[in-house]
Amino acid sequence: MNKEDFPLLQNRDITYLDSACMSLKPEQVLEAVDRYYREFSACPGRSGHSLSRQTTEMIDESRRKVADFIDAEESEVAFTSGTTEALNLTANALDQGKVVVSDKEHNSNLVPWQDREITALDTENGLDIAKLEKAVDDDAVVSLHHRSNIDGSELPLEEVSEVVHDNGGVLVVDAAQSVSHTSVSVEDTGADILAFSGHKALGPTGTGVLYVSEEMQDKFRKVKTGGGAVNDTSFRTSDFRSFPHCVEAGLPNAAGIIGLGAAVDYLENIGMDRIQEHEKRLSELMRKKAAGVEGLQVLGDRGEGVFSFAFENIGSHQVAEILDTKNIAVRSGRHCVHSWFNSKELQPSFRASLHLYNDREDIEEFFSAVEEISVLN
Ligand SMILES: Cc1ncc(COP(=O)(O)O)c(C=O)c1O
Structure with missing residues (x-):
């Protein structure tokens, strides 16, 4: 879908199946970033000249677009460098003593919580809601x-x-892999706090979003300090600004944020329903093809767009290297979910992940190479 909009796919002979790590960027995003640097690049929110004002307006516009995109208010959206920064800020802001996670969290949603009592819920046969209910009280954050x-x-x-809120807990959602693949609404998810990465959602590198509902925002004062986060200071005291400014200390990544606004426009112009439907069809083909390769193991549960594979007798790094020689880009390893691989005593996998620019031909290419490799097993 829309392959022609992605310059990297025009400039390189590559089958790109590593979008769970980072998505490619459409021309429209590159243009927005380029235009910022060429036409009005300046220090936003500080200097009073017209270049600065234009930069500030463009950042405000991106904030509005992102807020609309996830059904939030502008005042509930802060820009970060990615999901990792957003979740670190969150862990530093919240003071609950207990954290409930799933057994399949990215290190970014596990390591920042490791200074508290952690309950990791199994997801193999679906999340056990009764167990979740038992683990949540008003001293608990549930971060999934x-x-x-x-x-x-x-x-x-x-x-x-429902369960988290009925029991007095706080719900944090890591939406790094869902935003840009399916409609994500903070209202529907019921998240008090939600994080995602712009660079996985067709936006520039070094961009991310932290949504914090109005009721939780006071907790975020002082988690990041410096210029932009304060109204006034004396030598010993500071008057801290409210959210989102209190977590956006320092010069913002204006180019990235403006590019992220263009990415949101791009996604909305295509339509999230269409993107989801397209990836669903490709995922069905992935599953069908995978079932036909002798010795190929598919790890984890049934999902959309992301597939982790392994062969018993060929290392996954070796598989990824062979695929690379055939211009097929996948990731191999434990994908920053070491705790899940370790608890299940699984070897690293090679992971193929999709985005809207993939097509059936990419999947045919991938599986024809995997078939060839399978004879080494
Ligand atoms: C589920 C999940 N959470 C968090 C992250 C971390 O995102 P970032 O590296 O953009 O901060 C990733 C990245 O792969 C992810 O897949």
Whole structure:
């Protein structure tokens, strides 16, 4: 779908199947970034001249676009460098003593919580809601992925949200793998806090979003300090600004944020329903093809857009290297979900992940190479 909009796919002979790590960028995003640097690049929110004002307006516009995109208010959206920064800020802001995660969280949604009592809920046969209910009270944060970066499976966040809130807990959602693949609404997910990466959603590198509902925002004062985060200071005291400014200290990544606004426009012009439908069809083909390769193991649960594979007798790094010689880009390893691989005593996998610019031909190419490799097993 829309392959021609992605310059990298025009400039290189490559089958790109590593979008769970980072998506490619359409021409429209590159143009927005380029235009910022060529036409009005300046220090936003500080200097009073017209270049600065234009930059500030463009950042405000991106904030509006992102807020609309996830059904939030502008005042609830902060820009970060990615999901990792957003979740670190969140862990530093919240003071609950208990954290409930799933057994399949990215290190970015596990390591920042490791200074508290952690309960990791199994997801193999679906999240056990009764166990979740037992683990949540008013001293608990429940921090879960929306879609897994191992297998694209989704957690039932609406149901989770009800249980978490009925029991006085706070719900944090890591939406790094869902935003830009399916419609994500903070209202529908019931998230109090939600994080995602712009660079996985067709936006520039070094961009991310932290949504914090109005009720939770006070907790975020002082988690990041410096210029832009304060109204006034004396030598010993500071008057801190409210959210989102209190987590946006320092010069913002104006080019990236403006590019992220263009990415949101691009996604909305195509339509999230169409993107989801396209990836669903490709995922069905992936599953069908995978079932036909002798010895190929598919790890994890059934999901959309992300597939982790392994052969018993060929290392996954070796598979990825062979694929690379055939101009097929996949990722191999434990995909920053070491805890899941370790707890299940699984070897690293090679992961193929999709985005809207992939097509059936990419999948045919991938499986014809995997078939060839399978004889080494
Ligand atoms: C589910 C999930 N959470 C968090 C992250 C971290 O995102 P970033 O590296 O953009 O901060 C990733 C990246 O792969 C991810 O897949």
